[in-house]
Amino acid sequence: MNRSAVDLWFVEEVLPLEGALTGYLRRKWREANEIPDLRQEIYTRVYEAATVAIPEMTKPFLFMTARNLLIDRARRAQVVSIEAVLDSEGLDVADTVPNPEQNAVGREALRLLQAAISRLPPRCREVTLLRKVHGLPQRDVARRMGISESTVEQQVAKGVRLIADAMADIVPEPVTSRFGRRPRKVGQP
Numbered sequence: 753m754n755r756s757a758v759d760l761w762f763v764e765e766v767l768p769l770e771g772a773l774t775g776y777l778r779r780k781w782r783e784a785n786e787i788p789d790l791r792q793e794i795y796t797r798v799y800e801a802a803t804v805a806i807p808e809m810t811k812p813f814l815f816m817t818a819r820n821l822l823i824d825r826a827r828r829a830q831v832v833s834i835e836a837v838l839d840s841e842g843l844d845v846a847d848t849v850p851n852p853e854q855n856a857v858g859r860e861a862l863r864l865l866q867a868a869i870s871r872l873p874p875r876c877r878e879v880t881l882l883r884k885v886h887g888l889p890q891r892d893v894a895r896r897m898g899i900s901e902s903t904v905e906q907q908v909a910k911g912v913r914l915i916a917d918a919m920a921d922i923v924p925e926p927v928t929s930r931f932g933r934r935p936r937k938v939g940q941p
Contacts, residue, residue: 758802765810766798772811773818780822790825794818823920861919868918872911879904880911 773794777787797817807813869877875897882893883904890908894901 758806761802761806762799766814769811769814773814776815776818790821794821864919868915872914876907876911879907883908
């Protein structure tokens with residue numbers, strides 16, 4: 753894509769949405785001092801994506817990018833540090849077998865995942881299963897289904913996004929960190 757066309761699109765279509773984007777970020781992200789950095793990262797992602805193809809609908813694309821970034825950040829905030837894992841290795845943990853509650857939660861998550869996969873459009877479902885479950889290379893999936901590799905890539909991205917959206921409602925019970933605080937979820941004060 754022509755950089756000058758992307759620049760023009762960005763200035764005319766994206767930047768006028770800055771106020772709405774900032775308001776969205778303020779409502780969804782607790783750390784107000786991080787909003788300028790979040791906004792910059794969103795702009796970077798949107799601009800880079802537009803160098804491949806300018807989205808037809810700018811506002812939904814911008815806000816979907818913002819939503820995805822906030823989800824990424826929230827997930828990263830819930831990841832346990834490697835030091836905490838190393839510290840816990842020295843503990844005498846007698847039983848690592850999941851308890852009945854953990855088994856039930858796991859079964860329910862699997863059921864919801866299966867339901868999300870079954871709701872995918874047929875071609876999207878087949879492509880996603882071949883790539884992500886069966887591990888076939890993109891080229892092989894394209895050949896097998898008689899579609900282009902870029903279509904395989906698009907269908908996998910769509911499938912993963914739809915599954916992630918369906919699974920986003922599944923939030924594990926909050927745990928207390930070693931500092932006595934519960935992890936913050938996006939949008940919670």
